[in-house]
């Protein structure tokens with residue numbers, strides 16, 4: 292099952308995807324690849340073009356230029372086939388407040404032509420998946436916001452789609468409901484679904500997703516593994532060091548080396564700034580130990596996706 296051993300198979304590929312609104316480009320030449328089995332984070336600030344992209348992939352919006360394929364189907368030419376293999380959860384969806392949970396899902400099951408005899412089981416299965424089995428007979432209007440979001444997710448699962456396009460499914464949820472939503476998405480990934488989830492809350496995608504794309508003003512800034520974003524941004528990484536020997540001597544030792552951009556005493560510790568982008572920071576320990584310093588502690592400042600995002604988009608957003 293490891294994605295490292297088998298070559299990845301693309302589930303979504305876009306080429307030069309562009310969408311104009313008058314003279315304004317909501318999306319400019321987006322080249323994106325999402326592989327089968329990915330839990331893919333689509334990150335961007337307000338107005339970056341996330342919803343525009345997802346609506347095009349969901350066949351609800353035509354691109355002005357470029358193309359997009361989903362599991363081999365073209366979103367314009369093969370729109371019907373695309374709709375069968377995707378489940379699209381829009382950022383805002385109306386709920387039928389006076390309908391019961393099962394009625395609502397049964398209705399969508401009928402829309403997808405799931406035979407009546409099979410529908411009850413299908414509805415039960417998706418309710419189980421999203422943890423709403425106990426709310427079967429409830430009116431939708433009586434469900435909490437988090438439960439309504441999970442019901443929205445159940446709805447897009449009803450025809451067992453291979454690819455889920457989820458536009459900010461956790462927006463407006465409290466921290467606990469967010470965590471529940473994320474756990475459901477991880478479970479869906481385990482079941483073999485490919486999932487694209489958009490968000491501007493980066494920290495929650497950082498641990499959830501295996502790959503991310505960052506867009507800003509309709510342009511792709513980064514696409515690849517989450518770790519890769521950090522590596523790409525790792526210039527000037529900071530390592531904190533504590534020694535029990537003479538720290539002034541240790542600082543001198545570090546400063547004499549080209550691999551180290553700077554070393555300075557800070558609050559009983561030594562703040563070491565690396566010169567290169569090599570993710571291996573064992574060079575710091577090597578220098579100190581070989582120079583006779585007594586190393587007690589060495590730790591790296593973890594760069595969060597938030598920080599990375601701020602760095603990557605700084606030029607664009609000013």
Ligand SMILES: Nc1ncnc2c1ncn2[C@@H]1O[C@H](COP(=O)(O)OP(=O)(O)OP(=O)(O)O)[C@@H](O)[C@H]1O
Nearest residue numbers: 312316317335336337338339340341342343344491
């Ligand atoms: N129907 C429309 N008419 C004109 N401009 C639009 C329309 N829909 C979107 N836009 C513009 O396209 C750009 C991208 O919008 P989009 O909704 O895709 O961004 P987003 O990343 O989903 O933002 P948010 O985080 O606020 O949901 C924005 O500048 C927006 O104003």
Ligand SMILES: [Mg+2]
Nearest residue numbers: 341342343382
């Ligand atoms: Mg949006």
